[in-house]
Amino acid sequence: MKLTINGDVKEIKDGIVLSELLVIEDVEQPDMVSVQLNDEFLTKDTYATTTLKEGDEINFLYFMGGGA
Numbered sequence: 001m002k003l004t005i006n007g008d009v010k011e012i013k014d015g016i017v018l019s020e021l022l023v024i025e026d027v028e029q030p031d032m033v034s035v036q037l038n039d040e041f042l043t044k045d046t047y048a049t050t051t052l053k054e055g056d057e058i059n060f061l062y063f064m065g066g067g068a
Contacts, residue, residue, distance in 0.1 A: 001054040012052070019047040027060055034061045 001014050005025060012024065018037070022030045035042050036059040042050060052058070 001052070003052060003055070004057040006059055014054075016052055017048055018042070018050040018052060018058075021052060021058065022047070022060075025060070029062075032062060034063065035059070036061060 001012060002009055003012050003021075004010075005021075012021065016024070018035060022033070022035075027033055031044075035047065037050065037052075038057050
């Protein structure tokens with residue numbers, strides 16, 4: 001199936017859940033990433049049960065702290 005991941009269209013096997021995609025995409029610090037699926041933020045406890053579908057848009061977001 002085709003998914004848009006961080007703006008890039010990729011071909012991924014059917015029937016995977018979000019937690020599998022984190023591994024496939026080699027996401028750094030998966031415990032520190034926020035995931036947006038079709039413009040909706042997901043909670044970490046749903047990653048293992050959220051099955052991805054053809055045409056889904058996924059964004060992996062890292063929030064950085066800092067300042068002067």
